[in-house]
Amino acid sequence: MSSPEQDPRPESAGAGARSRRGVKVELVDDVEKSLYARRQKIYPREVHGVFATLRVTAVLVLLGLFYGVAWLSWDGQQLLLFDLPARQFHVFGMLFFPQDFLYLTFMLIIAALTLFFFTALAGRLWCGYACPQTVWTEVFLWIERKIEGDRPRQMKLDKSPLGARKFAIKGAKHLVWVLFSLWTGFTFVGYFTPITELGARALEFSLGPWETFWIFFYGFATYGNAGWMREQVCIYMCPYARFQSAMFDRDTLIISYDSERGEPRGARRRGSDPKAAGLGDCIDCTLCVQVCPTGIDIRNGLQYQCIACASCIDVCDEVMDKMGYPRGLVRYTTENAVSGKQTHVVRPRILVYSAILALLMVALVVSVMLRSPLELDVIRDRNALYRETSEGLVENVYELKIVNMDERAHRFRLSLEGPESLALITEEPEIAVDAASVRVVVASARIDPARLSQRSTEIRFRIDSLDEEELGADAVARFLGPTPSAR
Amino acid sequence: MTTGRPDDVQGAGERIPRVQLVSAVVWPAFVMAGVATAVFFTFLDPVHVLECTGEAPLGRTAAYSLGFFMFWALCIATGAGTAYFLRPEVPPRPPRPRTEELS
Structure with a gap:
């Protein structure tokens, strides 16, 4: 053991610290014999x-x-x-509703x-x-x-x-x-x-x-x-x-201690020739252990507790500089590089991950861009199948739900498609819907029963924006009337 | 030795730290409660549900929060049950030697 003046290791890394660490190790052993291990x-x-x-x-x-x-x-x-x-x-300027949770799922899959x-x-x-x-x-x-x-x-x-x-x-x-x-x-x-x-x-x-x-x-x-x-x-x-090791292969970047170069580790005087003393480059200063936020010793090999923060690289490089040894005793490397083989960055695993990732990202962007900021839902009034008016016409009542997912308010014109002479009755031919909100309006459709060829006819409600071209939505509904044979 | 204490879970002859046992039950329960809450309230607006049942008016934030804690409690109960039943069986004690055999 060298004298303190010649010891290049920092104060707390000296023999005193080592003995303290020694006590700690015994403590862990003791505690493990008790009911549960206490955290150090x-x-x-x-x-x-x-x-x-x-x-x-x-x-x-x-x-x-x-x-x-x-x-x-x-x-x-x-x-x-x-x-x-x-x-x-x-x-970021787009508005989503709970029914859009699929996009969130998509995002999470992409993140994973x-x-x-x-x-x-x-x-x-x-x-x-x-x-x-x-x-x-x-x-x-x-x-x-x-x-x-x-x-x-x-x-x-x-x-x-x-x-x-x-x-x-x-x-x-x-x-x-x-x-x-x-x-x-x-x-x-x-x-x-x-x-x-x-x-x-x-x-x-x-x-x-x-x-x-x-x-x-x-x-x-x-x-x-x-x-x-x-x-x-x-x-x-x-x-x-726990599961990150499943994504690792021999070409994955890891933080590793070069035991070939470092061992046998041991203290030495600064300037002494380690080869003559039969020592490797590791001066066993334990600084790599002291800086580790998870308290492991990187020299024991790759461990799942290692969060790859690279603190041990930084501190070891500093020590190597002080000793006049080349840097990188602890370094970013790959298993292949450590065992002297070539590292492949482009490999099937990477290509498969990138392909799936690219596909999902494109799909997400396209689906978000194609998403209409307007939705129309039609619900038939459930109280009556149909009603006959005093003029002998058949009337159906509908509840229209307009969801404006835009960050701007819009005015819409409501129209109805169906058999000839089908009339739309509404109190509001122009419907104003605030930004990011839902409006429910009641509308009814009337027709002369002679025009109906069947009991249930498909009709289509449509809303078109009066202030923005190409903004519109439609929804299909059923128009019910008396059975034609019963007339 | 089994003391019946909740931290006395043994697996492959090893004890696990108590913090690991508690985390193993409470933490996945937290995550799944979050998922369950998100999915549940995506399809159900608590304001509409409460309107229908005629319960006391409750804001959405309150309903979401209570829903989350309900799910969390449920998941913790499940996880705690799993942890409890995973404890190995207590081996039967060997019969005590009779006094005459001892002498």
Whole structure:
């Protein structure tokens, strides 16, 4: 063992830390003998480097989108609003109704396939950079670091007895966490009920009971998952973590420790020749373990707990630089590359995923574009089959439901097609329907029974917009009359 | 050893952490309750349903929320049942040796 001055490893990674870690391992063994294993708190060490910068960028962009998009509006209409109380869904200028839930299903299938595609191509990119669990945990860790200090300080604080100082520091951290969580909960609810009104009501303390409940519920979920649960969400709750290996093959990008180059690991003096000492490039500083948010040792090989955050790459590269060794002892690679074979980016799996994905995306775009923003439903009056008027005509009554899914109001002219001399009776020849709303109007049709050749005749109602060409809809209905032989 | 405690689930001779057991029941139930709520209220507008039954007026947000928690409770009950019945059978205790055999 080298003296501390010559030891290139950082303070807490020295022999002291090792012995502390040794105690921890025994503890786990002890606890496992009891009824259930207690979780060992993980203190991820702060890391800087290429991938850390990438992750922080991803966090800023994604959280910026989450907290920002809710406030965007156009023409007084919130751009992205799943207005549950109104049963209307505004998506960037398009309006959807509950009956359009097929599009949502479509979107979810596309999202899942995109995940499969990127997993096959580049491993757990999603986990390391884009998953909400990672993104919010990153923010919570940052807050923790700002208030409690770096990893050794946090560990020392947790070991110290509860006093005024510890209480103040922990209290401040939880206060900031709670405030941030509540803001998150508020934003989340703001995607389901108009956010400007929600904000105004929040400022007046006049939020509805359920709005308040969901803000706190989602806030609590954020606080619990990002503050307390952290890596346990990935290990115990995430289905993707369990089945992602099914999408992996030998050409998938993984984070791997080069054991060929690193082993046998061991401490050494800086500047000494490792080959002479019979050592590999791994100086066994355990920094890769200390930075790991899920507390694993990447040197033990690919593990399902690894969320591919690449923190171990960043920190190991830093150590390699200090030692004057080439970077990449821990690096992004593929199983094929590790075993000295060639890596194939384009391969059947990737082609199949891309083909299905492209097909589904085109289908979605086409079906959304072909979707008519107008719907007409006709319901026959159920009280009477038909009615005879004083003039001897037969009359049927209908209820017309006009669904205007456009973000603009429209006026429509109602017309009726059917046997000759079929007359449309309505109080409103021109029907005005507000933007994004449904109107029900009553109309009836009359005809001389002599003109009817059968008991039930097909007729067709039609609405045509008076203010926009080519906007129209029709619906088929049945016109009932007396049986011709009974006349 | 089986104590009858809910965390005493044994599989392949191993115990699983309590947080895993609770998550395994509550979390999939949460997800499925979300799906069930979305599908259920896609086809049924609670305002119309409540109008027909003549129940006390309840806003949509309240109806959705209560519906969600009803589904969640139902799914948790199912999951908890599954977890409970998955516990291995308790092997019978070997008969105690008689005192005369001991002496």
